[in-house]
Amino acid sequence: MTIQQPKPKRKSAIDAASFDVAIVGAGVVGCAMARRFTLEGARVVLIEKGPDILDGASKANSAILHTGFDAPEGSLELKCVQDGYHEYLAIYGDLGLVHEKSGALVVAWSPEQLAALEGTRAKAHENGVTDVEIITKSALGAREPHLSPNALGAIQVPGEGIIDPWSAPYVYLRQALENGAELRTSCEVTGGDFDGETWALKSSTGTIKARYVINCAGLFGDLLDQALLGETHFHITPRKGQFVVFDKMAHALVSSIILPVPTVRTKGVVVFRTVFGNLAVGPTAEDQQSRTDASTDDLGVSALIADGVAKIPALSHMPVTAIYGGLRPASEKKDYRIKTKAQKNWITVGGIRSTGLSGALGIARHVFALYEQTGASHLALPDPVVPRATILAESAQRDWQADNHGEIVCHCELVTRREIETALNGTLRARSLAGLKRQTRVTMGRCQGFYCSARLAELSEGHFTIPLAEEIGHE
Secondary structure (H helix, E strand, O other): OOOOOOOOOOOOOOOOOOEEEEEEOOOHHHHHHHHHHHHOOOOEEEEOOOOOOOOOHHHOOOOEEOOOOOOOOOOHHHHHHHHHHHHHHHHHHHHOOOOEOOOEEEEEOOHHHHHHHHHHHHHHHHOOOOOOEEEOHHHHHHHOOOOOOOOOEEEEEOOOEEOOOOHHHHHHHHHHHHOOOEEEOOOOEEEEEEOOOOEEEEEOOEEEEEEEEEEOOHHHHHHHHHHHHOOOOOOOEEEEEEEEEEOHHHHHHOOOEEEEOOOOOOOOOEEEEOOOOOEEEEOOOEEOOOOOOOOOOHHHHHHHHHHHHHHOHHHHHOOEEEEEEEEEEEOOOOOOEEEEEHHHOEEEEEOOOOOHHHHHHHHHHHHHHHHHHOOOOOOOOOOOOOOOOOOOOOOOOOHHHOOOOOOEEEOOOOEEHHHHHHHHHOOOOOOOHHHHHHHHOOOOOOOOOOOOHHHHHHHHOOOOOOOHHHHHHHO
């Protein structure tokens, strides 16, 4: 990857036992933040209260790399999404990541939505996404023959694509760690004191000293601000999104991401292929008070299946492989809630609702620029280590296809023992079944772990914070 030549800067004058920056929250934004600050020469610690990274809002998303065509004009979200989009395209090859440029279609299902397409097209052009155009009903039918004939027309967005929602943040963080950053998991920040120069963060595993703190705590970001700063400029209202994943046979029913005409409140329910060979429908948008309850319910799941079938009738004959839910950290405003508290050496990164995966790299660049504006400076790494991501996409060469692949443990997703043992013992060791799933896709196929759980219990013995039998009981 290309790294800009370092400019002469003064070194940080902190105590050797301290960090330049403590990042709280190891979601996709926190992982991208750790990478950016480490590459720029800062000494970084990433703090996560869960046993694995991505245990909060980042564990469930639609894995779409957005162009920002429909982001609010002139917003910080637009800037960060587009910066993140372009950086991802610049680095994904070097990092071994996947990008399937499927394109997207914003489909109108009513005369009112059809009339609104011109406004969406104009907004995309204002946002600099100038290849967005309206296509007719007949052109739409030719492009997506399995789409319901009730579709009246669409906008095509060629630049939208699908990526692996977990391999990306994992390799971002691996690059940070392999270039000197530190990670503390199962480490909850419980308080902190600032002496005018350095923070002493109190945590469940001890005190962590850092000159600067970046709050990437997602669903708990406003609470962290309130607890340590005594004030907060935003309030999180968790927004649940449920998803339905159809069997791999459904993957061929569409070639594009099928988007609805967005509303002020939500991007709406999307039909999208995954890089793992499935077809998914979601998310719902349900505001709630709980910051941890990502459970699904029959009503939400039934509504999603009905929505999918209405758009693609052939889905009525397709079995559902999985259902899952996630929470988005919505706030009072649609834009990102990023704010510097310079007198406290603190930057809050909040309200990253549904575009965190696309915007993460751009958000990290933006926040580092804010950090520099406070007078902080470092020497960028001249020759950083560039790791390669674990390949899980169906379109790439998987480990099971190697001549010496050894035992296949999960036959639904073709996960090898070697992949599982690497995840259990590697740089980012899986410490829960959820973490192991994200690194390998084990138990995420048709049988949902029915056949391989006993073998997994043997292989993971002594590795998980909670033994596998208890993990499954909590799922």
